[in-house]
Amino acid sequence: MEFRIESSSRVPIYRQLMAQVREAVARGRLKADERLPSVRDLSRQLVINPNTVARVYTELEREGILNTRPGLGVFVAQPKSDLTKRARKERLLCLIDELLTETVHLGFTAEELLAMISERLQRFQFPQAVGSES
Amino acid sequence: MEFRIESSSRVPIYRQLMAQVREAVARGRLKADERLPSVRDLSRQLVINPNTVARVYTELEREGILNTRPGLGVFVAQPKSDLTKRARKERLLCLIDELLTETVHLGFTAEELLAMISERLQRFQFPQAVGSES
Amino acid sequence: MEFRIESSSRVPIYRQLMAQVREAVARGRLKADERLPSVRDLSRQLVINPNTVARVYTELEREGILNTRPGLGVFVAQPKSDLTKRARKERLLCLIDELLTETVHLGFTAEELLAMISERLQRFQFPQAVGSES
Amino acid sequence: MEFRIESSSRVPIYRQLMAQVREAVARGRLKADERLPSVRDLSRQLVINPNTVARVYTELEREGILNTRPGLGVFVAQPKSDLTKRARKERLLCLIDELLTETVHLGFTAEELLAMISERLQRFQFPQAVGSES
DNA sequence: GTGGTCTAGACCACC
DNA sequence: GTGGTCTAGACCACG
Numbered sequence: 273m274e275f276r277i278e279s280s281s282r283v284p285i286y287r288q289l290m291a292q293v294r295e296a297v298a299r300g301r302l303k304a305d306e307r308l309p310s311v312r313d314l315s316r317q318l319v320i321n322p323n324t325v326a327r328v329y330t331e332l333e334r335e336g337i338l339n340t341r342p343g344l345g346v347f348v349a350q351p352k353s354d355l356t357k358r359a360r361k362e363r364l365l366c367l368i369d370e371l372l373t374e375t376v377h378l379g380f381t382a383e384e385l386l387a388m389i390s391e392r393l394q395r396f397q398f399p400q401a402v403g404s405e406s
Numbered sequence: 407m408e409f410r411i412e413s414s415s416r417v418p419i420y421r422q423l424m425a426q427v428r429e430a431v432a433r434g435r436l437k438a439d440e441r442l443p444s445v446r447d448l449s450r451q452l453v454i455n456p457n458t459v460a461r462v463y464t465e466l467e468r469e470g471i472l473n474t475r476p477g478l479g480v481f482v483a484q485p486k487s488d489l490t491k492r493a494r495k496e497r498l499l500c501l502i503d504e505l506l507t508e509t510v511h512l513g514f515t516a517e518e519l520l521a522m523i524s525e526r527l528q529r530f531q532f533p534q535a536v537g538s539e540s
Numbered sequence: 541m542e543f544r545i546e547s548s549s550r551v552p553i554y555r556q557l558m559a560q561v562r563e564a565v566a567r568g569r570l571k572a573d574e575r576l577p578s579v580r581d582l583s584r585q586l587v588i589n590p591n592t593v594a595r596v597y598t599e600l601e602r603e604g605i606l607n608t609r610p611g612l613g614v615f616v617a618q619p620k621s622d623l624t625k626r627a628r629k630e631r632l633l634c635l636i637d638e639l640l641t642e643t644v645h646l647g648f649t650a651e652e653l654l655a656m657i658s659e660r661l662q663r664f665q666f667p668q669a670v671g672s673e674s
Numbered sequence: 675m676e677f678r679i680e681s682s683s684r685v686p687i688y689r690q691l692m693a694q695v696r697e698a699v700a701r702g703r704l705k706a707d708e709r710l711p712s713v714r715d716l717s718r719q720l721v722i723n724p725n726t727v728a729r730v731y732t733e734l735e736r737e738g739i740l741n742t743r744p745g746l747g748v749f750v751a752q753p754k755s756d757l758t759k760r761a762r763k764e765r766l767l768c769l770i771d772e773l774l775t776e777t778v779h780l781g782f783t784a785e786e787l788l789a790m791i792s793e794r795l796q797r798f799q800f801p802q803a804v805g806s807e808s
Numbered sequence: 809g810t811g812g813t814c815t816a817g818a819c820c821a822c823c
Numbered sequence: 824g825t826g827g828t829c830t831a832g833a834c835c836a837c838g
Contacts, residue, residue, distance in 0.1 A: 373428050445826065461813095476823075656767060
C-alpha cells in the first residue's frame with residue numbers, strides 16, 4: 273500500500289490519511305489481518321510528524337477498522353460494526369442526501385450520477401448479500 | 407423554511423446552516439428568487455451570532471447559490487455553474503468514492519445502496535437533461 | 541514582500557490587502573509555494589486586526605490564489621483555474637470595457653492607452669501561450 | 675438610451691447605473707448637451723427608488739459628466755477634466771495594473787488580452803489626438 | 809507555533 | 824429596515 277499526502281489540500285493531513293486507509297480497506301486493497309507500516313516508517317515515508325500517523329491509527333482503532341497488537345504492530349481488523357442496523361442506515365441516508373445535494377448543485381442529472389456510481393462500484397469489495405443483520 | 411442547529415455537534419454552526427440551505431435549494435424547498443430570513447431575524451431565531459449567519463450567506467453567495475441585494479435581503483440565485491465540466495466531474499467522483507467507502511464499512515451491499523439512492527432521488531429537483539455542457 | 545494599508549482610503553482594508561497580494565502574485569514577486577507572513581505577524585506589522593488578515597487569506601484561498609496548510613502557514617498556490625473559458629472571457633471583457641470607459645473620460649487617446657499598457661505589460665508574469673483551454 | 679439593472683449583482687444599483695451612464699457617454703451613445711430622462715421617469719422605468727436615481731445624477735455631476743439645469747432637466751456635460759495630466763495618468767496606470775493582474779489570474783496571455791482590447795476599442799469614442807494637455 | 813470558529817458590539821453603506 | 828466591515832478577545836484544531 274502506498275499513501276499520498278496532498279499538502280495543498282485544506283483537509284488536515286490526519287484526515288487525508290484516515291480516508292485513504294478506510295478506502296483501501298473498503299476496496300480490498302488492504303485485507304483483514306494485514307499489517308500496516310509502523311508509525312515511524314510511515315511518518316518517514318510521508319515526511320510527516322509521527323504523532324500525526326499515531327493519531328490516524330488510534331482513531332481508526334476506535335472506529336473498529338484497525339487494531340493494535342502491542343509489540344507486533346497495527347493490523348486491519350475483521351469487519352464488524354457494533355452499530356444497530358437502524359443507526360447504520362440513518363448514517364448512510366445522510367451521506368446519500370449530501371451526495372444528491374451536491375449533484376444537483378453541480379448540474380448533473382440523476383442518470384449521469386447513477387452512471388458514475390455504477391462505474392465506481394466495481395472498484396469496491398462489497399460484503400456478501402447474506403446476514404447483513406447486526 | 408425552518409433551520410435547526412445542533413450545538414452538540416462537532417460540525418461548526420456555519421457549516422451546519424450552509425448544508426441545510428444547500429439541501430433545501432437542491433430539493434426545491436427553496437425556489438429561485440425566494441427570499442431568506444434576514445441576518446438579524448435568523449440569528450435571533452437560532453440564538454446564534456449575526457456574524458455567523460452573515461458568514462453563511464456570504465459563502466453561499468460565493469458558491470453561486472444565493473445572492474444578496476443590498477438593503478433588500480438575501481435571495482436564492484438562479485442556478486448556474488461557471489466550473490469546468492471536468493472540475494465538476496472530478497468533484498462528484500470524489501464524493502462518490504467517499505460514499506462507497508462508507509457503504510462498505512457500514513456493511514451494506516451494492517444493491518442495498520442503490521435501493522436507498524433510488525428512494526432518495528425523488529426528493530431532489532434535478533436539472534433537465536439538456537445542455538449540461540460548460 | 542511588504543504590504544501597505546491606506547487607512548484614509550474608502551476601500552476596505554481587506555480589499556486593499558487582497559489586491560496587493562493578487563498583484564504581487566501576478567507580477568511574480570510572490571512565487572508559487574512561497575510562504576506568506578503568518579496571520580498574527582502581518583496583523584501586528586500592519587496594525588490591523590488578525591481577523592482582517594485571516595479574511596484576506598481565506599478569500600484568496602477560495603479564489604485559488606493561496607492555500608493554507610493547517611499548522612504550517614499560508615502559501616502561494618500553483619496557478620489553476622476551474623472556471624469555464626467562457627466565464628473567464630466574459631469577466632475580462634467586462635474589465636476591459638470599464639478601463640476603456642475611464643480612459644475616454646480621462647481624456648486619453650487610444651494610442652496613449654496602448655502605449656501605457658505595453659509599458660506595464662513587462663512587469664507581469666504572463667502564462668505560456670500553450671494549452672489555455674479549460 | 676436604455677438602462678438595465680441587474681438585481682442579482684452584488685454591485686449597488688446606483689453604481690450600476692452610474693457605470694452605464696459613464697460608458698454610454700464614453701461610447702458616444704449619449705452626446706454632449708443631450709438630455710437624460712427625469713429622475714421620476716427613470717425611476718419608474720427601472721422600478722427603483724427615485725432617491726437612487728437622484729443620487730446617480732448628483733454624483734455624476736460632481737464628477738463633471740452631467741450637469742443640472744434647474745427646471746429644465748439633467749444634461750450631458752461638455753467633456754472637461756480638472757485633474758492635472760499627471761494625476762490622470764496615475765489613475766489610468768492604476769486601472770491598467772488591475773486589469774493586467776486579473777488577466778494573469780484568469781490565465782490569458784498578453785496577446786489574447788491585446789486582441790480583446792483592439793476589438794473593444796472600436797466601440798468607444800476617443801478624443802482627438804491634439805491638445806490633451808490640461 | 810499555526811489557522812479556524814464564534815461571540816459581542818460598533819459603525820457604515822444601501823434602499 | 825437591510826447587509827458589509829472592522830475590532831477585540833476567547834477557545835479549539837492542527838502539526
